[in-house]
Structure formats: C-alpha cells, structure tokens
Amino acid sequence: MIMKIRHISPALCMMCRYRACYQELPLCKYCLAKFQSILTEKCRVCNKSPGECECSGEPSHRFMFFYGGYSSRQLMYFIKNNVDDEAMRFIAELAVDATGLKMSSYDGVAYVPRLPRRARRYGYDQAMEFAKALSHIYGIPVIHALKRVGGREQKLLSASERRKNIVGRYKLRLDRDMTVRYKKILLVDDIYTTGATMKECKRILLDNVADAVVPFTFAKTNFAKK
Ligand SMILES: [Zn+2]
Numbered sequence: 001m002i003m004k005i006r007h008i009s010p011a012l013c014m015m016c017r018y019r020a021c022y023q024e025l026p027l028c029k030y031c032l033a034k035f036q037s038i039l040t041e042k043c044r045v046c047n048k049s050p051g052e053c054e055c056s057g058e059p060s061h062r063f064m065f066f067y068g069g070y071s072s073r074q075l076m077y078f079i080k081n082n083v084d085d086e087a088m089r090f091i092a093e094l095a096v097d098a099t100g101l102k103m104s105s106y107d108g109v110a111y112v113p114r115l116p117r118r119a120r121r122y123g124y125d126q127a128m129e130f131a132k133a134l135s136h137i138y139g140i141p142v143i144h145a146l147k148r149v150g151g152r153e154q155k156l157l158s159a160s161e162r163r164k165n166i167v168g169r170y171k172l173r174l175d176r177d178m179t180v181r182y183k184k185i186l187l188v189d190d191i192y193t194t195g196a197t198m199k200e201c202k203r204i205l206l207d208n209v210a211d212a213v214v215p216f217t218f219a220k221t222n223f224a225k226k
C-alpha cells in the first residue's frame with residue numbers, strides 16, 4: 001500500500017536527503033531502520049506501545065510514535081520543516097496503517113491550525129498539510145473549520161499555563177460552508193502534549209461541525225515516569 005504512493009523513481013532519501021533510497025521506499029536503508037525503531041519505542045509511563053497506551057486521557061486518540069528520543073525529535077523536525085507533498089503522504093499513510101484507523105468511517109478531516117505569522121515564517125502549516133495528505137489518499141474533504149487567534153506558542157509554557165493560554169485562542173472560521181454537518185471526523189495535529197489544544201479544538205468542532213471527533217497525531221510526548 002505504502003509502496004504505491006511514490007510514482008516517480010525516488011533518488012534521495014526524504015529524511016537525510018543524502019543517501020540513495022532503499023527498494024521502492026522514499027527512505028534510505030539507514031533511515032528506514034531508524035524509522036522502525038521510532039515506531040517501536042514504548043511509553044515511559046505505562047510501558048505500552050503507541051497503539052495501546054491510554055495515558056493521553058483521551059481514549060479515542062490515535063498516534064504513530066512517541067516523541068522524546070533523539071531519532072523521534074529528528075523525525076518531528078523533518079515533519080515541521082522539511083517535508084514535501086509526497087513525503088507527507090508517505091508519513092500520513094504510514095500513520096494510518098500503524099494505528100489501524102478505518103478511514104472509510106470518517107467523512108472529513110479537520111486540523112489544528114498554526115498561528116498565521118508562524119505558518120508564514122516556516123512557509124507552511126504541518127497540521128494542515130497532514131490533513132491535505134489524508135484527504136488526497138483517502139478521498140475525504142479537508143474541513144477548514146478552525147483558526148488560531150493570537151496567544152503565545154504552547155511549547156514555551158508549563159502545563160497549567162498551557163491550559164489558560166488555550167481558551168479563546170481557537171475560533172470557528174466563518175468563511176466555510178456552514179450548511180454541512182459531519183458525522184465523524186478526524187482532528188489532526190503534529191504532537192499531542194498535554195491535550196489542552198486538542199480538547200479545546202474538539203469542543204468547538206463538536207458544538208458546531210461534527211457529531212464525533214477523533215484526535216489523530218503523528219506523535220505523543222513521551223513524558224518521564226513520575
Ligand atoms: Zn536517509
């Protein structure tokens with residue numbers, strides 16, 4: 001399934017952009033091994049794999065890998081800064097395969113938007129690109145329902161500051177088709193940390209856009225065991 005995405009003959013590995021690709025994959029042998037080791041990393045709290053860990057407190061939340069170790073941070077850096085459409089589709093499809101999501105049960109995909117000035121600085125919004133990739137592969141619409149309206153970047157804040165910072169920071173976009181109500185949608189983001197952002201966005205979507213909202217991220221922060 002993954003193999004079919006890349007139609008042109010790949011030249012250089014999408015992650016290191018240095019070594020030649022391995023077989024039909026957009027990755028070199030070295031980065032493929034690294035990728036596989038990232039996917040098998042376990043939760044530092046419950047010692048379960050990404051598919052089984054329920055530490056996020058959001059039972060329906062699905063994610064592909066734990067964010068913490070060096071390789072996982074490298075991969076996330078790549079996702080945030082470096083990725084082209086094809087590489088994003090490869091990672092998005094891998095995330096669906098790895099988490100066992102039944103894509104046919106969703107009728108749309110929404111995303112947690114970046115701050116506009118931040119998206120401008122980096123040239124793109126990785127959560128929106130993730131949503132677009134899923135839309136492209138599985139034929140479901142991207143729902144541009146949310147916008148971010150100021151506030152500081154979450155990663156600089158403590159957990160309690162994050163919760164305070166988040167309320168009122170996301171708003172419903174009014175320039176979308178207001179007549180559509182979806183049955184069950186995915187809400188995608190890159191990393192799930194405290195879940196404050198995801199919960200706030202999910203609440204807005206449940207109130208206005210969809211009957212069911214399932215959070216889906218590439219990664220979940222792997223917190224140290226307390
Ligand atoms: Zn490589």
Ligand SMILES: [Zn+2]
Nearest residue numbers: 043046053055
């Ligand atoms: Zn866990």
